[in-house]
Amino acid sequence: MGSxxxxxxxxxxxxxxxxxxxxxxxxxPAFICRILPTRPDRRAPNSFPVSTATAPAPIEGEKxxxxxxxxxxxxxxxxINFQSxxxxxxILTIAxxxxxxxxxxxxxxxxxxxxxxxxxxxxxxxxxxxxxxxPWLDGLELLQDAxxxxxxxxxxxxxxxxxxxxxxxxxxxxxxxxxSSSGKTQLCLRLASSVxxxxxxxxxxxxxxxxxxxxxxxxxLCENGGPPSKQDDTGIVQRVMSRILRHSVFDINLLFNVLHxxxxxxxSQECMEGCKVQLLIVDSVSSLITxxxxxxxxxxxxLMASLGVLLKKLAHEHDIAILVTNHMVGGERGNPKPAxxxxxxxxxxxxxxxxxxxxxNTCNISTLKHPSLAAGxxxxxxxx
Amino acid sequence: MTRITTSCAELDKIxxxxxxxxxxxxxxGVPGIxxxxxxxxxxxxxQIPCYYGGLGGKAIYIDTEGSFMVERVLQIAEACxxxxxxxxxxxxxxxxxxxxxxxxxxxxxxxxxFRVCSYTEQIGLENYLDKxxxxxxxxxxxxxxxxAFQFRQDFDDLAQRTRVLSAMALKLMKLAKKFSLAVVxxxxxxxKVIEGSFxxxxxxxxxxxxxCTNRLILYWNGDERYAYIDKSPSLRSASAPYxxxxxxxxxxxxxx
Numbered sequence: 001m002g003s004x005x006x007x008x009x010x011x012x013x014x015x016x017x018x019x020x021x022x023x024x025x026x027x028x029p030a031f032i033c034r035i036l037p038t039r040p041d042r043r044a045p046n047s048f049p050v051s052t053a054t055a056p057a058p059i060e061g062e063k064x065x066x067x068x069x070x071x072x073x074x075x076x077x078x079x080i081n082f083q084s085x086x087x088x089x090x091i092l093t094i095a096x097x098x099x100x101x102x103x104x105x106x107x108x109x110x111x112x113x114x115x116x117x118x119x120x121x122x123x124x125x126x127x128x129x130x131x132x133x134x135p136w137l138d139g140l141e142l143l144q145d146a147x148x149x150x151x152x153x154x155x156x157x158x159x160x161x162x163x164x165x166x167x168x169x170x171x172x173x174x175x176x177x178x179x180s181s182s183g184k185t186q187l188c189l190r191l192a193s194s195v196x197x198x199x200x201x202x203x204x205x206x207x208x209x210x211x212x213x214x215x216x217x218x219x220x221l222c223e224n225g226g227p228p229s230k231q232d233d234t235g236i237v238q239r240v241m242s243r244i245l246r247h248s249v250f251d252i253n254l255l256f257n258v259l260h261x262x263x264x265x266x267x268s269q270e271c272m273e274g275c276k277v278q279l280l281i282v283d284s285v286s287s288l289i290t291x292x293x294x295x296x297x298x299x300x301x302x303l304m305a306s307l308g309v310l311l312k313k314l315a316h317e318h319d320i321a322i323l324v325t326n327h328m329v330g331g332e333r334g335n336p337k338p339a340x341x342x343x344x345x346x347x348x349x350x351x352x353x354x355x356x357x358x359x360x361n362t363c364n365i366s367t368l369k370h371p372s373l374a375a376g377x378x379x380x381x382x383x384x
Numbered sequence: 385m386t387r388i389t390t391s392c393a394e395l396d397k398i399x400x401x402x403x404x405x406x407x408x409x410x411x412x413g414v415p416g417i418x419x420x421x422x423x424x425x426x427x428x429x430x431q432i433p434c435y436y437g438g439l440g441g442k443a444i445y446i447d448t449e450g451s452f453m454v455e456r457v458l459q460i461a462e463a464c465x466x467x468x469x470x471x472x473x474x475x476x477x478x479x480x481x482x483x484x485x486x487x488x489x490x491x492x493x494x495x496x497x498f499r500v501c502s503y504t505e506q507i508g509l510e511n512y513l514d515k516x517x518x519x520x521x522x523x524x525x526x527x528x529x530x531x532a533f534q535f536r537q538d539f540d541d542l543a544q545r546t547r548v549l550s551a552m553a554l555k556l557m558k559l560a561k562k563f564s565l566a567v568v569x570x571x572x573x574x575x576k577v578i579e580g581s582f583x584x585x586x587x588x589x590x591x592x593x594x595x596c597t598n599r600l601i602l603y604w605n606g607d608e609r610y611a612y613i614d615k616s617p618s619l620r621s622a623s624a625p626y627x628x629x630x631x632x633x634x635x636x637x638x639x640x
């Protein structure tokens with residue numbers, strides 16, 4: 001378990017570094033002109049050369065971790081001489097390459113016997129790196145993408161939909177925080193049944209507290225359409241319920257496994273009508289993260305950060321909406337605040353606070369953070 | 385989903401049949417309200433054979449306070465045996481002839497009892513439970529009485545306590561799901577200052593309150609004992625009266 005933890009952190013950490021890497025002071029002008037300013041096709045499959053016939057195709061998150069020696073078959077320039085030169089500077093993977101001072105590497109290559117070949121090898125790696133980043137879009141294309149792909153998913157509750165100006169936005173990570181039994185799970189179940197029914201897409205429900213209730217889903221589905229008296233009505237309800245896939249996860253590493261699997265499936269499959277995942281719900285993410293936060297080591301915080309990166313990437317690249325639930329802890333002067341601390345606050349795009357008035361059984365939802373709506377607004381609703 | 389009856393019809397009704405398996409249920413209340421009594425009743429009721437509508441399973445009872453009284457368990461088991469015999473007579477002799485009757489001593493034999501004296505023992509035991517239950521597959525309920533006791537002392541670092549408790553909660557959730565058994569956690573109450581006034585709240589803090597699937601609060605209403613569903617993903621909030629008699633948990637006397 002320990003080693004896989006490390007690989008996870010290293011993989012995602014260096015990927016984060018890779019994404020933020022800008023071609024900068026490291027490169028001499030000679031290198032810069034070799035990096036051709038071509039614009040890769042948008043939505044072309046990010047075809048990374050598969051190293052050997054037997055090794056499985058690396059999934060996106062691990063591309064930067066690909067060892068240099070596995071590229072030898074595709075790119076004969078990166079031969080054993082090049083690899084041992086890099087290894088002498090403790091560069092074993094593409095990620096190591098990028099974090100190294102390339103200027104000093106080039107200077108070191110000068111003093112080597114086969115210096116020209118080494119420098120060609122360096123620029124070869126840089127051109128491979130070029131293929132790894134996301135294609136750029138201009139404003140119009142972004143708008144088109146937003147109109148075509150980034151839709152809004154209705155929650156099934158009119159008051160919440162109008163409060164959120166339509167519902168949950170695809171491509172965004174939404175957090176729902178609230179004290180115990182304030183209705184978070186009920187809202188998640190309502191949302192899942194609404195999306196499965198209306199949008200004909202599938203829903204992945206990650207449940208960490210055994211609170212997924214198929215009975216409630218059935219209740220929400222049969223609500224408006226009347227009782228399933230006829231044969232085909234029952235068939236429809238069954239079909240809709242089969243679109244909600246539930247995973248019971250009790251460990252943060254298992255959550256990463258589920259998410260990576262989902263990433264792989266979404267990346268490799270063409271959009272099939274009715275089967276495309278539209279919504280991912282994690283209820284609750286705080287119960288998985290709380291056991292690993294604090295305690296003197298920063299591993300918990302880095303896992304939380306990598307989880308945030310992975311969730312936002314899934315939401316953006318595969319056009320799904322993600323809802324996670326969070327619980328409350330005591331803050332200063334006894335006022336409760338959402339759990340997971342300060343560093344979590346910047347991760348979700350939208351943060352909502354839920355509370356419930358037990359006497360009247362009404363729930364109250366308010367915004368803590370939203371990219372396009374004012375914070376501090378609230379609305380009330382009832383879940384029957 | 386299979387459920388374990390509480391022997392009180394009113395309580396079973398609001399619970400949808402009883403305490404459900406595959407879920408973690410937390411039961412909290414003031415001292416003397418009957419938490420241990422309910423825990424013992426469930427540990428006995430889980431053993432009711434299938435032909436009487438029960439689960440025919442065994443029970444694990446983890447005692448952190450030392451409140452498990454064997455004589456009381458024997459008393460409750462005897463009452464359960466008598467009730468089963470009466471039910472058998474009601475159904476007709478055919479059932480009785482088919483199966484061997486369970487006696488009170490058989491009930492005692494099917495309860496695996498663990499006494500825990502410190503929080504490290506409690507955590508160690510939870511880690512051991514996975515292996516134990518893999519070897520004793522007919523265990524259908526784990527009762528922890530009480531989950532709060534060992535954690536209310538000796539912890540200088542409350543953040544560490546939160547971490548340890550949330551890890552423990554995840555393990556219990558996993559056990560409940562993996563082996564399809566019910567996990568019942570009995571919790572104590574503490575006072576909390578809310579808006580200047582003292583109020584009763586369950587022990588172990590806010591983060592612990594998210595660690596169960598269902599929560600039942602036991603409280604006094606005048607002279608009567610009531611149970612209230614505080615948290616549940618599929619049941620409505622409702623209250624039901626119950627009473628603690630010499631035969632165990634039963635319906636409230638004022639109703640019947």
